[in-house]
Structures are given as structure tokens and as C-alpha cells.
Amino acid sequence: RRHPVFNESLLTPYHEPPPHRREKRPVAKMIGGAEEWEVEEIVKERNVGRGKQYLVKWKGWPHSENTWEPSRHLTHAKKVLRDWQRKQSN
Template sequence: MIGGAEEWEVEEIVKEQKVGQGKQYLVKWKEWLHSKNTWEPSHHLIHAKRVLKAWQRKQSDPDTRICLLPTLKAGHWDYLIHCYKPKDKHLPYPQQQLFDPYKNVFTPIGPVDEHIDPREGVMS
């Protein structure tokens, strides 16, 4: 209780957003679930200066800043495909196998032939 008003302790600041000329912070309250986090303007955090300063330090650290992708005009989506090509052309996926309990062996399963009727062999 501070100044006659009930207050909760700030555990950490999770995010920030700009609102008009000021900022709001998504606050994780101590001993409360993340589902109870609330957006608070900076003037509500006057008793949480230590946590606010820690957040500002964290945001100024170049290793924690968010890297934004360039905004592309419509029709330039192919830039992303060429820019972020995988290093390996073929990823090493494991071969699928089917276990036969009567023979006690695994049989490799190949790709399904598209020309086979899936209803073939089904008893009616």
C-alpha cells in the first residue's frame, strides 16, 4: 500500500509500444500469471524504476534488438526466396518404414504412385 492506494509489484516488463507521444509497457506482475499482464503507461511505473531501467538497458543492447525484414512492394516476393535459400538442397529426412509383425521386419515405404486408385483392393 503506497499513499493509500493498493499497488502490485512489477516482476518484469515484457514489451513496449508507442501510444501517441508516450509509451506503454506490457507488465508481468509478481505472483500473477502471464495471462494477467497489463499495458501500463510509464507514469504508472514510478515505483518500478529499477525494472524500467533494466528494460531500457536491455532494449539498447544490440544483441537483443529486433531485426526487421525489408518491406517489399507487391511482386517482389521472389527476393525473399532468393535471399533466404536453404544451405542444403536436400534435407536429410529419415526414410519411412512400415513394421510387419508377422515377419518381424521393417519394410521401406516409397512415395505413393498417383495413378493408383485408392479404392483399389477395398472390399465392398
């Protein structure tokens, strides 16, 4: 295996962005003693074993933070899941 090689002069030190430029992340809601984030939409679905997983876009988060979730993790997003299933049946 080869590792990328480049000259150290190309490196620059990391600096924290000023507070007004930092990306603001949403705060999780506490539901039943657990942190939960709001589902904005379902982007894709896939079959895994005998179940399905859904690629979830989280409200307030960029698409780079989308995650694959089993349907059992979407118990508080029933409307979003129904909308996705209706959209797929058309």
C-alpha cells in the same frame, strides 16, 4: 453475426475448487493510500500517441494477467524500467 451453437448436454455445472487447489493471488501493498502490486518484469513496449506503454508482468500473477501500463504508472518500479531500457539498447 453468428453465435456458437452446441448441445446443452456438453455443459457441466461449475464447482468451486477446494481451498488447497485454489490459485493464491498476491496481496496489494498500500503505498500513499493506494493499492499497488509489484512489477516482476517488463515484457514488451509500444508507442501510443506521444508516450510509451509497457506490457507488465506482475509478481505472483500468471502471464494471462499482464497489462499495458503507461510509464507514469511505473513510478515505484524504476529499477525494472531501467533494466528494460538497458536491455533494449543492447
